[in-house]
Amino acid sequence: MKFLQIAAIAAALSALTFGCQKKAEKKASYPPTPATLVKAEGKSVRKYIDTLGTISSLHSVNIVPQVSGQIVKINFEQGQFVKEGDVLAEIDPRPYAAAVMQAEGNLRQAEAQLKIDALDVERNRKLAKDNYVDKQTFDSLLAKVEVDKGVVETCKAALETARINLDWCKIKSPISGKVGLYNINSGNVVAAGTSVITTIEQLDRLYVDFVVPSQRLYDVKRFMEANGGKAAVDVSYIEDDLGHRKTVAEVDIILNKIRYESGTAVLRGRLDNKDGLFWPNQPVKVRVNLEEIKGAVLIPNMCIQIGPKEPFVYIAAPYKDGVYVISQRDVGEGQLFDGGMRAVSGVKDGEMVVKSVSSLRLQAGPFVYAATPEGLIMGADSKPILDPAKMREFMSNATAIADELRAKFAKEAAEAAAKKQAPVEALKAAEKAAAGE
Structure with missing residues (x-):
């Protein structure tokens, strides 16, 4: 007044x-x-919290050879979409094919030796029973058969390892996604476990990571607990004139501590991206939808x-x-x-x-x-x-x-x-x- x-x-x-x-x-x-x-x-x-977030891949994989050798073939184009199991590159298989043949030969030798020693045991079993062969000699024959069995198992393992190495000469995609740039071209020699040929990003399912002020975390947590541990968030382009490009993500992860420097809590949601609207590392706007206020x-x-x-x-x-x-x-x-x-x-x-x-x-x-x-x-x-x-x-x-x-x-x-x-x-x-x- x-x-x-x-x-x-x-x-x-x-x-x-x-x-x-x-x-x-x-x-x-x-x-x-x-x-x-x-x-x-x-x-x-409906109450909400507006914040910013970042898109990341649900799966991001570095394609690294598991055997060493010379790259003889690259089977993908940069930026191409590939499916799980596609052969991306091939390493010269000849040394590994030879290793398989050698392992197969060693296995046959071991199996033959086992067969010979097993026959010796059978021939001497009746003689040992009638005391024509002393017990120590017969026990040695039995032990030799067990050693032969161990050698056979070792040769089988070596053969399996050789076959795996040969199969690894074909470098296959572990996931479906979009490949990046060539890091290594055909003709180069790569080392097992260290040379990154390219990177694959899964794009049909993505994460969105975002922060909320620590003083609002209780509101978010309470809402999630009342809704089965989940909350829906609107994810859209950060540019105002592109705000119509948006989707909905489902949040079910709250990280386990507050960021001391910024006083914020980090949350993570998952979103479907079958239309290819979003990309990994893209900054986005995020709106966390909370409870409704009536009246x-x-x-x-x-x-x-x-x-x-x-x-x-x-x-x-x-x-x-x-x-x-x-x-x-x-x-x-x-x-x-x-x-x-x-x-x-x-x-x-x-x-x-x-x-x-x-x-x-x-x-x-x-x-x-x-x-x-x-x-x-x-x-x-x-x-x-x-x-x-x-x-x-x-x-x-x-x-x-x-x-x-x-x-x-x-x-x-x-x-x-x-x-x-x-x-x-x-x-x-x-x-x-x-x-x-």
């Missing part, structure tokens, strides 16, 4: 000043101040003024014929939503709020009329009045109403001042009576 008090005082002073002048002198009249008004909107909205009251954020203690707004109460009386009201600020709309407490659904007004002109009285940002008068149908005659009629009527309000406030101020002064005058009269004056 700050403006009402100022207006009342100003009106009272004006009345006193003009009371000392001649009655024939005409009082000054001022029209109400034009103001852009908006209606507070009550609706259900929230929204006003444009620019309506909120900064007060000495609390933020406040100017409420415009309709008085008569398009003239409003404004008053100051403290509000509590809530979530800022799209379009610059903010949820507030202390304002009711449907109340008119001042969006912009000249504070200097309000010193003539807290009376306004609805106008466009360009200053055109808004009619009762919420459309600008363009007819000059109607504009003059409106302003004449509005000025008369403003004068009426000034007189009303001046009268109320004078009555209040009189009530405040009456006890003082009574006290002075009592003091004079007591003094015998």
